[in-house]
Amino acid sequence: MRGELRYEGKAKRVYATADPQQYVVEYKDDATAFNGVKRAQIEGKGAVNNAITVAIYPQLEAAGIPTHFIRQLSVNEQLVKAVSIVPVEVIVRNVAAGSFSKRLGIDEGTPLSRPVIEYCYKSDALGDPLINTDTVLSLGWATEAQLARIRELALKVRAFLTPFFGARGVRLIDFKLEFGTLAGGEVVLADEISPDTCRFWDAATNEKLDKDRFRRDLGGVEDAYAEMLRRITT
Numbered sequence: 294m295r296g297e298l299r300y301e302g303k304a305k306r307v308y309a310t311a312d313p314q315q316y317v318v319e320y321k322d323d324a325t326a327f328n329g330v331k332r333a334q335i336e337g338k339g340a341v342n343n344a345i346t347v348a349i350y351p352q353l354e355a356a357g358i359p360t361h362f363i364r365q366l367s368v369n370e371q372l373v374k375a376v377s378i379v380p381v382e383v384i385v386r387n388v389a390a391g392s393f394s395k396r397l398g399i400d401e402g403t404p405l406s407r408p409v410i411e412y413c414y415k416s417d418a419l420g421d422p423l424i425n426t427d428t429v430l431s432l433g434w435a436t437e438a439q440l441a442r443i444r445e446l447a448l449k450v451r452a453f454l455t456p457f458f459g460a461r462g463v464r465l466i467d468f469k470l471e472f473g474t475l476a477g478g479e480v481v482l483a484d485e486i487s488p489d490t491c492r493f494w495d496a497a498t499n500e501k502l503d504k505d506r507f508r509r510d511l512g513g514v515e516d517a518y519a520e521m522l523r524r525i526t527t
C-alpha cells in the first residue's frame with residue numbers, strides 16, 4: 294500500500310500510494326513541544342491518536358463536515374485523500390489557556406463568551422507565528438471563498454465536538470485544525486483530532502487529559518491518552 298515517503302512531520306509520516314488521489318498517513322510515537330525543543334517518545338501514542346481520529350472523522354463527515362479520511366489501514370496507519378495542505382493552523386478556543394492566556398494575561402480556565410478562532414502560519418522554522426486573515430489572502434495561501442469555508446467548517450467542528458466531549462465528561466478547552474484542498478479547490482478537514490492537538494480537561498476534576506501532561510511534565514501521559522480513547526470509543 295505504502296509508496297514513497299512524501300512528507301515527515303513531528304508526529305506523522307505521509308506516503309504516496311499507487312493512486313495519486315490517496316495517501317497513507319502513519320502516526321508516530323514521537324512527541325515534541327515548544328517548537329521541537331522538547332522531544333520524547335510516548336509509547337503507544339501513534340496508535341491511540343490514530344484510533345481517536347479514526348473514531349471521530351466519520352462522525353464529523355456524518356455531521357456535514359468533509360474530511361480527508363477514507364479508512365483505517367492498521368493500528369497506526371490510515372488511508373486519506375491526497376490534499377494540498379493550507380499552511381495555516383486554525384485554533385479554536387472555548388476557554389482561555391496556553392498561548393492565549395500568556396499573550397493576553399487572562400487566567401487559564403476563564404471561559405470565553407464566544408468562540409475565538411486564531412490563525413498561525415504553519416512553519417516550524419518560525420515557530421508557527423500568529424497571523425490574521427489578511428496575511429492568508431495577501432500571501433495567496435487560500436482564496437477568500439476557501440478562507441470563509443475554513444472558518445465555517447472550524448465552527449461546525451466546534452459545534453459537533455464540544456457536546457460530543459461534554460457527553461463523555463470532558464471539557465473541550467481549545468483545539469487546532471488543519472485544512473487541505475482537493476484538486477478542484479474544495480476545502481476538507483485534514484490532519485488529526487487527538488490529545489496532541491486539543492486541550493481536554495476532565496469535567497469533574499479539571500484534570501488535564503492531553504499533551505499538556507507532556508509539555509508541563511505532569512506525568513501520566515500514556516494513561517491520559519488511553520483514557521481519552523476509552524471515553525471516545527465506549
Ligand code: UDP
Pocket residue numbers: 382384390391392393421467468469489490491492504
Ligand atoms: N496546538 C497544536 N499544534 C501547535 C500549536 C497548538 O496542536 O503547533 C494546539 C494545542 O494543543 C492546543 C491549541 O492548539 O490545544 C492551542 O494551543 P496554544 O496556541 O495555546 O499553544 P501552546 O500553549 O500549545 O503553545
